[in-house]
Amino acid sequence: MKIAVICGGNSSEREVSLKTGEAVYNALAASYSDVYCLECKDESDCIEKIMNSKPNIVFIALHGGFGENGQLQATLDMLKIKYTGCGFAQSSLAMDKFATKSILKAFNIPTAMFKLIKKPEDIEDIDFYPVCIKPNNEGSSVGVEFAENKKEAKAVAEKLLKNHHPLIAEKKLSGKELTVGIIGDTVLPVIWIKPKNGFYDYHHKYTKGATEYIIPSQLPQKIENLVQTIAYNAYKAIGCNSYARVDIILENNIPYVLEINTIPGMTQTSLLPKAALAKGISFEKLTKMLVEAAC
16 A cells, blocks of 8 residues: 655645655654654745656645645545545635635634624725734634734734635633644543743744643543533534544533544644554554545
């Protein structure tokens, strides 16, 4: 069985993807004899390298952009090549924060109040402050900013809309930042994310020592169970059936779903592998499980 680990890409998360690709390749090489890593520049380069190498399985280690928004998954479906992770529909939905939150709202799953921002004037309709404003289709907390009032929000929107379109504005929540990994129908232990200061932005995610990860989460068992249930319900609401990570803020003991990551970071120190290890699943075993699921 030939396994191609595809990484790189041209999104803002390229460097994270390269780290994921290297870690996954090293782990899979311990279990399989024919594994290779394909570093790609963009979508056409990615497809060309996959078609030339003719793998049986593609392990998608791309973050953001065409690798996570369903485009690559749809192409692999047409080529009849199996791959890890969620399919086209789930990937496309999860990458669109507005669409995801609309579905969560329809299923009565707690999520912060939100509004899609296509132009600065859309800020006029927001009646919940303070707000968090961010790109609707980015990951790794890229472009996340906060505003205390309408004047600040309009200035933030004008700035972000120059490089990102559309945006999503959410009511800013205060509470514990949590994340829940899910593999198939197995919900992993909750991780409490404690940045040393501020919120869990790009710096705190990828700077060593900037954030403390607490697992077990130290939550009362009843609350831990509730958080896991809400995360699983969100995962199923958009049709996930492979693996994902659900990010949550716990405010007044209510778990509000922030977003669903269908291709979470997959290095030995990433959040999903941390949670898996807490359940007795090593990184090597985890990568092998995902390949077996793709089969």
